[in-house]
Amino acid sequence: MSRGQIGVLPRPTTLADESYLEFITSFRRLAIQEMFPKVAEHGEVALAKALDKGEVERPDGGQPIKLSEIRKVFGQNPVTPTFQRFVRTQQEMMWRRTRESFYRDIDAVMEYMADAEAKHPERIHIDPNFVVPDYTRREIHCQPGGYTDDPMGGIVFHYGTKVFYEGFNDQDELHIELAEKAAKPADGKVERILDIGCSIGQATTVLKGLYPEAEVWGLDVGKPLIRYAHARAVEQGKHVHFKQALAEETGFEDGSFDMVISYILFHEVPVPKMKEIIAETYRVLRPGGVFTIYEFPSNDKNQVSASTRFLVDYDSKNNCEPYSPAFVASDFRGIIEDAGFVVEQGPGLTNGFLQSLVARKPE
Amino acid sequence: MNEQSKITHVPAQLGEEIGGPGKAFFDNVVIDNILDALLELSAATWTFHDRVNVLEKVLEKHGINVSEEIEQHLPDDAEIAARAEERAAMVQRVFGSFVRRPVAGVSVPSGEKS
Numbered sequence: 001m002s003r004g005q006i007g008v009l010p011r012p013t014t015l016a017d018e019s020y021l022e023f024i025t026s027f028r029r030l031a032i033q034e035m036f037p038k039v040a041e042h043g044e045v046a047l048a049k050a051l052d053k054g055e056v057e058r059p060d061g062g063q064p065i066k067l068s069e070i071r072k073v074f075g076q077n078p079v080t081p082t083f084q085r086f087v088r089t090q091q092e093m094m095w096r097r098t099r100e101s102f103y104r105d106i107d108a109v110m111e112y113m114a115d116a117e118a119k120h121p122e123r124i125h126i127d128p129n130f131v132v133p134d135y136t137r138r139e140i141h142c143q144p145g146g147y148t149d150d151p152m153g154g155i156v157f158h159y160g161t162k163v164f165y166e167g168f169n170d171q172d173e174l175h176i177e178l179a180e181k182a183a184k185p186a187d188g189k190v191e192r193i194l195d196i197g198c199s200i201g202q203a204t205t206v207l208k209g210l211y212p213e214a215e216v217w218g219l220d221v222g223k224p225l226i227r228y229a230h231a232r233a234v235e236q237g238k239h240v241h242f243k244q245a246l247a248e249e250t251g252f253e254d255g256s257f258d259m260v261i262s263y264i265l266f267h268e269v270p271v272p273k274m275k276e277i278i279a280e281t282y283r284v285l286r287p288g289g290v291f292t293i294y295e296f297p298s299n300d301k302n303q304v305s306a307s308t309r310f311l312v313d314y315d316s317k318n319n320c321e322p323y324s325p326a327f328v329a330s331d332f333r334g335i336i337e338d339a340g341f342v343v344e345q346g347p348g349l350t351n352g353f354l355q356s357l358v359a360r361k362p363e
Numbered sequence: 364m365n366e367q368s369k370i371t372h373v374p375a376q377l378g379e380e381i382g383g384p385g386k387a388f389f390d391n392v393v394i395d396n397i398l399d400a401l402l403e404l405s406a407a408t409w410t411f412h413d414r415v416n417v418l419e420k421v422l423e424k425h426g427i428n429v430s431e432e433i434e435q436h437l438p439d440d441a442e443i444a445a446r447a448e449e450r451a452a453m454v455q456r457v458f459g460s461f462v463r464r465p466v467a468g469v470s471v472p473s474g475e476k477s
Contacts, residue, residue, distance in 0.1 A: 020409075085389070092381045142381050
C-alpha cells in the first residue's frame with residue numbers, strides 16, 4: 001500500500017489521494033496568500049471610513065476597536081463569507097482525505113511505530129497511568145480525534161500540516177529555520193535541550209542535528225504524536241527522547257535544561273495553563289538558560305491590525321482554536337516577565353504572522 | 364510498548380468537528396452548498412487530469428499509444444456497473460453539501476456571520 005516518501009514527507013497511499021490533496025494545497029495557497037489580503041485591505045479601508053463617519057465608535061486612548069465592530073464592517077464585503085467558506089471547506093476536505101488515505105495503510109503505520117519502539121524503547125517515555133486532561137482533548141484545527149485520541153494522529157497531522165503550510169514545509173523547512181534561530185545561553189553551554197509541545201518532533205530532530213552532543217527531549221501531551229515522532233527520529237538515525245507529558249508538569253528536575261523551545265504552543269492552551277507552563281519552564285531551566293518562543297501575535301498593547309484580529313477570530317471559531325482569542329488578548333510578554341524571565345525580541349521567521357521572544361533565566 | 368498503544372479506534376465523542384450538518388457562512392445556505400460543490404468538483408477534475416497524465420506517460424514508456432483504442436473501447440456489463448458506482452460516489456462528493464445542510468428557512472449552525 002505504501003507509495004514511499006517524498007523526502008521526509010509520507011506520500012498518500014494512492015495517486016488519486018495525492019492529486020486531490022495537492023489540489024487542496026494549491027487552493028489553500030490561493031485563499032490565504034491572495035484572497036485574504038484583499039479581504040484584509042477592503043476591511044481596513046472600510047473600517048477607517050466607518051470610524052471617520054462615526055459609524056464605528058473610536059475607542060479611548062490606545063484601546064482596541066471592539067471585535068464585534070470589526071466583524072460587522074468586514075462582513076459587509078461579500079468576498080468575506082466566500083473566503084470563510086473556502087477556508088473551512090478546504091480544511092474539511094483535507095482532513096477527510098488525509099485520514100482516508102493513511103488509514104488504508106494503518107497496519108503498516110502502526111508497525112512502523114511499534115518497530116521503532118522495539119528497537120529503541122529507551123527513547124520513548126510513556127507512562128501508562130498518564131491521564132490526558134480534558135482541556136487538551138480538542139479537535140484543534142478540526143483534526144478528527146485531535147492530538148490525543150486518534151492513534152493515527154501522528155501521520156495524519158504530518159500530512160495535514162503539509163497542506164496547512166501550503167507546501168512550504170514539505171521538508172520541514174520552517175522547523176529547520178526556527179531550530180537554527182533558537183537562542184543559545186550566553187555562556188554557550190548546551191548539554192540538554194527541551195522542545196515543549198513538540199508534536200511530531202520536526203524541530204526536535206533538527207535540534208539534535210544542530211547540537212549532536214546535547215541530550216534532546218521532545219515533550220507533548222499527544223501519545224499518537226509522540227509515537228510517530230519517535231519512529232521518525234529512529235528512521236532518521238537521530239538519538240532523541242520523546243515523552244508524553246504536560247508542558248505544565250514535565251517531571252524533569254529543577255535547572256536541568258540549558259535551552260527550551262516552543263513553537264505555536266501557547267495559543268492552544270487556556271491562559272491559566274499558559275502561566276503554569278511558563279513557570280514550569282522557568283523551573284526546569286538552569287540559571288542562564290534560555291527559552292525561545294515562536295507564537296501567535298499578542299494584542300495587549302493594541303499592536304495587532306484589525307484584519308489580523310478578524311482572521312484570528314475566524315480561525316478560533318471555524319478552525320477549532322478554542323483558546324487562541326484569550327491568548328491573543330493576553331499580555332503574553334508581561335506574563336513571561338512576571339515569571340522571572342528577562343525577555344527580549346526573538347529572531348524573525350519567514351512566517352511573519354508569528355511573534356518570537358527570547359526569555360532568559362537570570363544567572 | 365503497552366497494550367494501550369495498540370488501540371486503533373477514535374473515541375466516539377471525538378471526530379465530530381468536521382461532521383454533522385456543517386457550518387454556513389451565507390444567509391442563503393445554497394451559496395455555501397454551491398461553493399462546496401465547486402471545490403469538490405475542481406479537486407475531482409484535477410485528480411482525473413493528473414491520473415490521465417500519469418497513465419499516458421506509463422503507457423508511453425511501454426511503447427503503447429492508447430488514444431485511438433480509448434475512443435473505440437466498449438465496456439461490458441461489469442465495467443458499466445463499476446463505473447456507475449464510482450460516478451455515484453463522485454456525485455456524492457461534489458453535491459453532498461446540498462443534502463448535508465437543511466433547506467432554507469430551517470435553522471443551521473452559524474459559521475462566521477457578522
